[in-house]
Amino acid sequence: MHEFGEVWASVRGKVALALALVLLALLLSAVGDGQKKPFSSVEVRFADTSSSGLAIVPASCPSEPPHWEGDTGLPNCGGTPQRYACNSNNQCVADSGGPYTSSNCNNACGTSTQRYACNSNNQCVADSGGPYTSSNCNNACSTSPPCTYLPYCDGLIPRVRNTDCSITTYPACGYLCSAGSCQSPPAAQFIPFVGIRDDDSTFQATGDLQVIPNLVQQNDTTLVYWKVANVSICTVTGSNSQTLDPGCSGTICYSGDHGQPTIKIKAQTYYTLSCTSLPGATPPTISESDVVNITPLYCEPGVPDCPL
Amino acid sequence: MEERVMMLSVPSSARAFQYGQRHFSSRNETLYDIETAEYFFREADKLDPMHPQVLHELARLAFLRGDFGVALSRINAQIQTHGDALPNSYYVRGLILGYMGRYEEAARDYEAYLESDPHNWAAVNDYAWVLLKAGRAEEALAAIEPEFAYWPDNPWLLNSAAIAAYELGEHEKAQEYIERATEHVQTLTRREWLVVYPGNDPRIAGDGIAALKKSILNNMHTITSARDDSAVQ
Numbered sequence: 008m009h010e011f012g013e014v015w016a017s018v019r020g021k022v023a024l025a026l027a028l029v030l031l032a033l034l035l036s037a038v039g040d041g042q043k044k045p046f047s048s049v050e051v052r053f054a055d056t057s058s059s060g061l062a063i064v065p066a067s068c069p070s071e072p073p074h075w076e077g078d079t080g081l082p083n084c085g086g087t088p089q090r091y092a093c094n095s096n097n098q099c100v101a102d103s104g105g106p107y108t109s110s111n112c113n114n115a116c117g118t119s120t121q122r123y124a125c126n127s128n129n130q131c132v133a134d135s136g137g138p139y140t141s142s143n144c145n146n147a148c149s150t151s152p153p154c155t156y157l158p159y160c161d162g163l164i165p166r167v168r169n170t171d172c173s174i175t176t177y178p179a180c181g182y183l184c185s186a187g188s189c190q191s192p193p194a195a196q197f198i199p200f201v202g203i204r205d206d207d208s209t210f211q212a213t214g215d216l217q218v219i220p221n222l223v224q225q226n227d228t229t230l231v232y233w234k235v236a237n238v239s240i241c242t243v244t245g246s247n248s249q250t251l252d253p254g255c256s257g258t259i260c261y262s263g264d265h266g267q268p269t270i271k272i273k274a275q276t277y278y279t280l281s282c283t284s285l286p287g288a289t290p291p292t293i294s295e296s297d298v299v300n301i302t303p304l305y306c307e308p309g310v311p312d313c314p315l
Numbered sequence: 316m317e318e319r320v321m322m323l324s325v326p327s328s329a330r331a332f333q334y335g336q337r338h339f340s341s342r343n344e345t346l347y348d349i350e351t352a353e354y355f356f357r358e359a360d361k362l363d364p365m366h367p368q369v370l371h372e373l374a375r376l377a378f379l380r381g382d383f384g385v386a387l388s389r390i391n392a393q394i395q396t397h398g399d400a401l402p403n404s405y406y407v408r409g410l411i412l413g414y415m416g417r418y419e420e421a422a423r424d425y426e427a428y429l430e431s432d433p434h435n436w437a438a439v440n441d442y443a444w445v446l447l448k449a450g451r452a453e454e455a456l457a458a459i460e461p462e463f464a465y466w467p468d469n470p471w472l473l474n475s476a477a478i479a480a481y482e483l484g485e486h487e488k489a490q491e492y493i494e495r496a497t498e499h500v501q502t503l504t505r506r507e508w509l510v511v512y513p514g515n516d517p518r519i520a521g522d523g524i525a526a527l528k529k530s531i532l533n534n535m536h537t538i539t540s541a542r543d544d545s546a547v548q
Binding site for chain 2: 043046052054057062063067
């Protein structure tokens, strides 16, 4: 008896705690018992009205977080949809590789007793378990190449991805590569502009090399005008050994609106514009000239200052 | 009862959250109880305010009760605290903002969610909903139509596509879509509906299915009448 008393004294605290927990649990259970009314959320009967009065019905499946460990529940409306196929008994069954997304296989099962499949020689043959009802297997048996033919550019280098997935490389383009082909550069072209004479009057310059005025008194200077596009480089030289700045920037060479001044013209002088076209362009070079002449002198021979 | 005893004897945020989810799934016929779910989610939040999903779940609860302001503040807190860890939070915020009539903001959240789950038909459908409400019917139709490659028989998507086409004046297309929606909503099962509305009481599924069918049938009537009227004229 004395021993029982000692044991009881040592465990009574734990027993009391356990009894309290059980009582609490029973109390909570009693409070929670009884059939509650179903909870009707804002979503259940919700349909929003469109501007034309039609009823739009939102869903909400992705609101649920990804499924917790051990949950084998249904997908939350995403991922890859379930697919279906007709089986050998003409029944529509779930099949991850099946051709149908509808659980009735679009009513295609059972419409034909004969079924077809592609064999290892890529021929459509009768096969009781085949996926096709059409004797041509919906044209699915032909060997489709592993890659599609694709010309493309790698910078200036044209390449082609062949149907066997090999790559063919072609020589680099000089000017531009587009869709796997070299593109010819544009031909050199003269660009009209408004030229300004020495007296600030204007004229319509053609872009071709022009010397204006092209008739001067001996020892006078004149102006040379040009504007040419789509060129690599140009030179402008005179038959008097003068070299003018061609004014090249990018693919354009331009005298400027005011032209380039010549040195003193002593005698008839030819000025020549020579340009190299862009790589691969036709013609590869262009050249044109204009001439400046000396005004004839009209004086009486023997008179002072008349050189005649 | 056992769950509460367990929580008293071995308190744990993870355990509380697990219990909360047990009571907050439309697919759990016997245990669904939104109040018990909320109790455990609050416990989980108390025990671990940095729990990665509990604010998300508390936001869903407030939303389902129609407390949109509370729901929005909770989902904002979820996103601020955990960033992009749970893309579904953007979806929930889109849903809340849509119900609040803040359609442009909702559209941005749906777009954010769709980046992580581009073929989720429900997200596409709800994105189309807020686009339609924002007067962007053309974009709504453009969002839905590619998804028919994956979900050709989905009555929600077909219904929304019909509305978008109708609003764009494409009455023949609207008619085709609404006829297909009408056909496929007839075979919608209770189980399928419960997947689509996962936070809802499974006992209410019948009401939800009836409401969806009624909406689609009313739309069918309106679209067909409009087409017939235009044919007469």
